[in-house]
Amino acid sequence: LPILRWLPRYSRAWLPLDLLAGLAVGLTAVPQALAYAELAGLPLQYGLYSSFMGCFVYCFLGTAKDVTLGPTAIMSLLVSSYAFHEPVYAVLLAFLSGCIQLAMGLLHLGFLLDFISCPVIKGFTSAASITISFNQIKNILGLQGIPRQFFLQVYEMLRRIGETRAGDAVLGLTCLAALAALRAMKSRLPQAASAEPLAVRISYLIVWISATARNALVVLFAGLVAYSFQVMGSQPFRLTGSIPQGLPALRPPCFSLAAPNGTVPFQSMVEDMGVGLAVVPLMGLLETVAIAKAFASQNGYRIDPNQELLALGVANVLGSFVSSYPITGSFGRTAVNAQSGVCTPAGGLVTGALVLLSLAYLTSLFYYIPKAALAAVIISAVVPMFDAGIFRTLWRVKRLDLVPLCVTFLLCFWEVQYGIVAGVLVSGILLLYSIARPPIKVSEGAVLLVQPGSSLCFPAVEHLRDTVCSRALAASPPRSVILDCCHISSIDYTVVVGLAELLQELRSHGLSLAFCGLKDPVLQVLLSADLEGFQHFPSWEEAERCRGAELGGSRAEPFTSTAEST
Numbered sequence: 001l002p003i004l005r006w007l008p009r010y011s012r013a014w015l016p017l018d019l020l021a022g023l024a025v026g027l028t029a030v031p032q033a034l035a036y037a038e039l040a041g042l043p044l045q046y047g048l049y050s051s052f053m054g055c056f057v058y059c060f061l062g063t064a065k066d067v068t069l070g071p072t073a074i075m076s077l078l079v080s081s082y083a084f085h086e087p088v089y090a091v092l093l094a095f096l097s098g099c100i101q102l103a104m105g106l107l108h109l110g111f112l113l114d115f116i117s118c119p120v121i122k123g124f125t126s127a128a129s130i131t132i133s134f135n136q137i138k139n140i141l142g143l144q145g146i147p148r149q150f151f152l153q154v155y156e157m158l159r160r161i162g163e164t165r166a167g168d169a170v171l172g173l174t175c176l177a178a179l180a181a182l183r184a185m186k187s188r189l190p191q192a193a194s195a196e197p198l199a200v201r202i203s204y205l206i207v208w209i210s211a212t213a214r215n216a217l218v219v220l221f222a223g224l225v226a227y228s229f230q231v232m233g234s235q236p237f238r239l240t241g242s243i244p245q246g247l248p249a250l251r252p253p254c255f256s257l258a259a260p261n262g263t264v265p266f267q268s269m270v271e272d273m274g275v276g277l278a279v280v281p282l283m284g285l286l287e288t289v290a291i292a293k294a295f296a297s298q299n300g301y302r303i304d305p306n307q308e309l310l311a312l313g314v315a316n317v318l319g320s321f322v323s324s325y326p327i328t329g330s331f332g333r334t335a336v337n338a339q340s341g342v343c344t345p346a347g348g349l350v351t352g353a354l355v356l357l358s359l360a361y362l363t364s365l366f367y368y369i370p371k372a373a374l375a376a377v378i379i380s381a382v383v384p385m386f387d388a389g390i391f392r393t394l395w396r397v398k399r400l401d402l403v404p405l406c407v408t409f410l411l412c413f414w415e416v417q418y419g420i421v422a423g424v425l426v427s428g429i430l431l432l433y434s435i436a437r438p439p440i441k442v443s444e445g446a447v448l449l450v451q452p453g454s455s456l457c458f459p460a461v462e463h464l465r466d467t468v469c470s471r472a473l474a475a476s477p478p479r480s481v482i483l484d485c486c487h488i489s490s491i492d493y494t495v496v497v498g499l500a501e502l503l504q505e506l507r508s509h510g511l512s513l514a515f516c517g518l519k520d521p522v523l524q525v526l527l528s529a530d531l532e533g534f535q536h537f538p539s540w541e542e543a544e545r546c547r548g549a550e551l552g553g554s555r556a557e558p559f560t561s562t563a564e565s566t
Helices: 016-041 045-049 053-061 073-082 088-107 110-115 120-143 151-160 168-187 198-212 214-231 266-273 276-299 305-320 330-338 347-370 371-385 389-397 401-413 416-437 459-473 495-507 520-529 540-552
Strands: 257-259 262-264 440-443 448-452 481-484 511-517
Touching: 016 045, 016 073, 016 198, 016 214, 016 276, 016 330, 016 347, 016 371, 016 389, 016 440, 045 120, 053 347, 053 540, 073 088, 073 120, 073 151, 073 276, 073 305, 073 416, 088 168, 088 266, 088 276, 088 305, 110 305, 110 416, 120 276, 120 371, 120 401, 120 416, 151 511, 168 198, 168 214, 168 371, 198 214, 198 371, 214 371, 214 389, 257 416, 266 276, 276 305, 276 330, 305 347, 389 401, 401 416, 416 459, 440 459, 459 481, 459 495, 495 511, 495 520
Parallel strands: 448 481, 481 511
Antiparallel strands: 257 262, 440 448
16 A cells, blocks of 8 residues: 555654645535536536545555546546436446546556557647547537537537627626636736745735635635626526435446336447547546646656556445536646645545535635636646647647647547547557558668668568569669668567568579677577578677678679678
8 A cells, every 4th residue: 555655653743734636626616516516417416425535545656746536527427428418327437437547557557558659648638638628518508409529519519609698798708817817827926935025925915715716716706796786686607407416326327227218228328438438447547647648757767557457446336326417637636736735635535624624614705606616627727738739739749649649639529439549549550550661771881781770570571572572683783782781679470480581582693691780689589480591790890801701702602601690
């Protein structure tokens, strides 16, 4: 248990910092939980149900002191796609995703996440930022009955723009402006030195708390405005409405669903969720591990990716017993945690306790929160995810990486799963192409010196054979070949067969092929294969001497064997 690494040496000096960080994250988590449940298409209490179990579990199983687990904008978007706005599906998706993540952690399969390239991730998050923002504009405008599909959303909102509710629009835009101002204020806030007067330090603390807890402040302000209108007998805003008070029941997820025309069995529910059972757990793992690695590198400590998978899997499995939908690491709340000076994962206990207190005693106050304010919270959280600079960076660094980026970005507007799968496939094809067609440097002379620029795998052996034969036989006169294998660390049976055929083809034309720079594993494989005519020069100097001998000999004279050659 990772908790056993830091708990025995826990210092009293860490306690106030962990308490402050836990409170700061909790003040961010509660309004975001309500907003993300709205984004997921679920009753708002499910956002709070999903916000405490991850905090408790990560305290015991997590390896990064800064990371907080809970609902996020991207995960809520995926849940809205695969849970069909049905809580039973959402909770079951959390359970099954947790089981998959737990199995991956136990089997040490975290390396699979490395096959999701940065352009695919950037394309997905940038598209998700736009999709989620447009999804919430309907609440800013006070429109109802807007379809979920992105292109239909845009069309319907433009068509019905005249139906905008003035109250919701004014409040939503005011909340957006306030959130942007508080965010900018925090980013420009200078550090208060201990030598400053007490009044200056207190002022700094007030501004810092206001900027850090900006989501809670804006939602509180909007709720007070809505309550004031309610008291005066008019209500220009669409409100959140009643939220059931009390903690969720402790029970296993439902493995069937009662429907008007019968019962939907477990097998049918799994078939309905389809590819979501792969996309949701993988994206959850990707977010958590990426966030943990980023903050660990910034703060100078290391994490165990497989342990992070275990922590996330356990959090989702246990969370499903308290009606949670799938959760993952939250970049925004993790940033708040780190900036608050958290020292250990114990800060998550305070955050989880604050969410439980909100469920037990404060849900009646959430009735007056306008939906426009929650929409502003979501838009403020996801707008920074759009990375416009990545297109310019990839154009400058490697233009071919723009292909998976653009494929993912564009297809995610159609369906999220299609964008991710297509991006991974395109990245895989580019990766396989680079393996199958490695760069091969050929130096001209009395003999050809051929040097593959990377390791040699079985898809590349035909390319090597074609390159060597075409250059050696097309020369006038035809030339023997030295194959420099300094970049080749391992070979398989198909490569051995291809090299044997290359040896035979060159010998049939009176030419020879010699190897130099072979690493021990490769040399052992080739010796075991007992290739006819196999010659090996262990050093570059020997190969050069062989080349010099070729320059002074007849045009098709084979390489002469030395005491060191095989």
